[in-house]
Amino acid sequence: MSLSLIHSRKKESFQSKTVWVLGLGVSGRAIARYLVREGARVHVSDSKTEVDQEGLKGVTFHLGDDLKELPVAVDALVLSPGIPQTHPLVQDARSKNTRVTSEAEIAFALMEEPVIAITGTSGKTTTTTLIGEMLKKSGFDVFVGGNIGRPLIEHVMSGVKADFVVAELSSYQLELIESLSPRVAVWTTIDQDHMDRYKSMENYIEAKKKLLKLCSKSATLVINRDNRLLKSFAREGNPVLWFTQFEGMLESGAFYEKALKQFTLVANDDVTVYSVEQMKMLGEHNIFNLMAAACACVTVGCKQEAVQSVIDTYPGLPHRIEMVRELGGIRYINDSKATNTVAVKQSLSQFEDGKVLWLAGGRDKGIVYSVIGDLVRQKCKSIYFFGESREKLATIFKPYSKKITVVETMAEALKAAQTEAKAGDVVLLSPACSSFDQFKSFEDRGDQFKAMVVKLK
Helix, strand or coil: CCHHHHCCCCCCCCCCCEEEEECCCHHHHHHHHHHHHCCCEEEEEECCCCCCCCCCCCEEEEECCCCCCCCCCCCEEEECCCCCCCCHHHHHHHHCCCEEECHHHHHHHHCCCCEEEEECCCCHHHHHHHHHHHHHHCCCCEEEEECCCCCHHHHHHHCCCCCEEEEECCHHHHCCCCCCCCCEEEECCCCCCCCCCCCCHHHHHHHHHHHHHCCCCCCEEEEECCCCCCHHHCCCCCCEEEEECCCCCCCCEEEEEHHHCEEEEEECCEEEEEECCCCCCCCCHHHHHHHHHHHHHHHCCCCHHHHHHHHHHCCCCCCCCEEEEEECCEEEEECCCCCCHHHHHHHHCCCCCCCEEEEEECECCCCCHHHHHHHHHHHEEEEEEECCCHHHHHHHHHHHCCCEEECCCHHHHHHHHHHHCCCCCEEEECCCCECCCCCCCHHHHHHHHHHHHHCCC
């Protein structure tokens, strides 16, 4: 079947149009390839002076340029998620009434499949993956992508029809999406994050609420009832499935019974009990992710046995409280994905008081770090700060720890922690910051940490 027959909704022609792609990350590369294939004249700018140009034949590159204005007339500017709308080229495009769009928006405008959309401050990647796994176990053909690493436009380019598209969406991506109308929308949490990009917490909340504005009245909303900022997201007229660990039986949704190691899900006039006794993922917070995923999947016809199978067997994603190795009775844990205090709190909470040697630091995101101060005092034996934010973090956490070591690199932090750690301790990389000061990504940071740990003697 041809691509045009599969993806025909709102088909937009880029033939002979001039399009500027701002930012050559994973999303930027993918949309540049698509635009070239569609016959567009494609310009790409990136702050890097050298980029991998493989697969981008026909693209005009503007590398290392500190451009304030678009040097050519363009029909559209495609903004990569990590670049704020305050960027001079975006401002220039808007001043000329040039369309500003994104890879995700272009992809959604071309899709026919029902979409399950997931957002949140933490837990969204795990929840997205769990939904994909549960749907696959039920026999559905699924594309899982978005902020999770596979650009949505790749699904469009493949020409393959899916039963569902499962899309993780960051607040950055939601800013420019207009064409999405999800079958199911999921919010995992909302807590302080990305204050280096948003002027206030209210602006960040509004970015997450954009997903609600995209929902029609027929969309099912899956919402964390225990998150105070999300309670107001329930909207009259939309079916809502809540998930909670603090309340009992719900009229619709899932509730966790810790003593029984199970959660009960009420949906579609059915009451189903799922055991979490055999779950492989570390961390009680992952039970929230399982409940959110189960709510979303049951809504669209997932089988009970498929949901339970994923609960029992899914090991968790890399870089999320990931056990690397145990050496001399010391456990080394990679939690590189923890780029905010909510994620660090979830990680620290898993371990015995006074046994954690905490490695943290990176690029500051402008968040309030002291909210985890008391937990740090309770859990951490020693702290090792590295990266751009090391001095700031040392000052903030000085009241909460008597043993803080400040070093430049993660390698130095790991070496110092290994020297001090004793049997029964946990060396935990849980940075609370973004990775972009010394690493390409949180995955790169986590992979380097794991490689270092494997070499320890």
